[in-house]
Amino acid sequence: MPIRDIPPNRSPVSPREVDSGEANSGEANSGKVDFGKADARDVAPVGARRRAERLEPAQRRRVILDAALAVFAESGFAAARMQDVAARAGIAKGTLYLYFEDKAALFEGLVRDAVDPVLGTMERELAAYPGSTRDFLTLLFRHLAQEAVHSPRRHIIRLMLGEGERFPALADFYYREVVARGLDLLRAINARALQRGEIMSDAGLRFPQLLVAPLLVAAVWEGLFQRTDPLDVSAMLDAHAEVVLRGLGWREP
């Protein structure tokens, strides 16, 4: 309770960029009947407090999630500070808690939100794709490379790798929404190609992971080694498509 006031000699004050706004700049109090202690503390600092513009909840949520992605991507879960998320979103820390239960919920929201749309379109495209499996695979790789390497969502992958083990429920969610669907898509591609006689081996049907493994490398390489040893992701994926198709027994249909 803020009423319980503090001996004036104590000066906590976190000397930090946030700066706990001016000490008390006078101005006793207006109408408040204040029994007990005259109390000098608090009272509106009045300074240049900027209040964030009022926003539609959905918009505010978006802003927060964008900020959170940036901050979590930069620091990982444990080291990310809610204060920083708030600052980046242009709001006060307390406001975060109007939109998300706690830090974990924010992280979750982040992953859930980012995960959404990617695969749906590919699934639909596959059903209707007229060309050869080779062409579709190339298209798929190009799409996914975009996601895994160039989209801001690429950080989600890294976050999942790094923190996922400590969020089993989140890992499950990610598995259901991304991994399982992705693998199903790949199995469908393989099954169709086999059926059409475009390939001979069922290795890709049994281990669709083999088809996307290089994408994981690409996503990780970016963050860790790009600086030291740049990797041409597109070229690598082209090479991969070539190798894997031949490896599965490709022959022109």
Place this chain on the structure above:
Amino acid sequence: MPIRDIPPNRSPVSPREVDSGEANSGEANSGKVDFGKADARDVAPVGARRRAERLEPAQRRRVILDAALAVFAESGFAAARMQDVAARAGIAKGTLYLYFEDKAALFEGLVRDAVDPVLGTMERELAAYPGSTRDFLTLLFRHLAQEAVHSPRRHIIRLMLGEGERFPALADFYYREVVARGLDLLRAINARALQRGEIMSDAGLRFPQLLVAPLLVAAVWEGLFQRTDPLDVSAMLDAHAEVVLRGLGWREP
């Protein structure tokens, strides 16, 4: 809302397992008062300090590093507590600081230490390997799978993925000591196979990453999805070897 659960793992770490041979012989708290016989100062109000057995500095370092691997693997860098590392190593927290400058130095020491021996033997074996490239690749995969999935060092990989971006110097070290050497080894394999006419494509020479990508998947899968959707790593790697060799234009020599 299936996701609500456990944020950072706050389990107190069971301090056995590493066990620096005896030392802090149990007892600790757990209510057992044991006012029995002898050992008068066992009641231990404040003073009774239990000392860890004296160890050679090198051995103590080993014990600490083992403990640190366990704790960091479980929690990641930021969430790992020095207190827990100490407890697991059977020593007091202060003692850690006799061996490592600070938490970051401990993490670094951990990675440096774990990284050491793995590749050397493979490099030497390649030089002397009499069999076909196919056999050598199979051998290599088996070795690396051991490292990436079953060895306690597998956690190092995950730690690098999660934290590496925040330790650029460590990422560089890891690149030099593991990644670069591994890729060189793979390039050597490819070059030799090409020269011998065992394969036709130079894709593996240009992107040796393609050969190990599935290992990364395996290492990650273990931690995140094994529970949900078990993956038979050996079978996957066999399939990978088969696909990739055919993909590179393998023909029996």
Place this chain on the structure above:
DNA sequence: TCATTGTGACTGACTGGTCAGTCATAACAG
């Protein structure tokens, strides 16, 4: 039109708790 009251998004100082790193002290080896 202007005052009053209601609403809820937004704020940030504060609390309670955690933890890295320190250091006076204790135990041991020789």
Place this chain on the structure above:
DNA sequence: CTGTTATGACTGACCAGTCAGTCACAATGA
């Protein structure tokens, strides 16, 4: 007794999460 090694209580900082309060705007009514 003396130097070396180990200890763990302590400090200082840091941060997630709370909550009493603020403010802009909308609705109401005079």
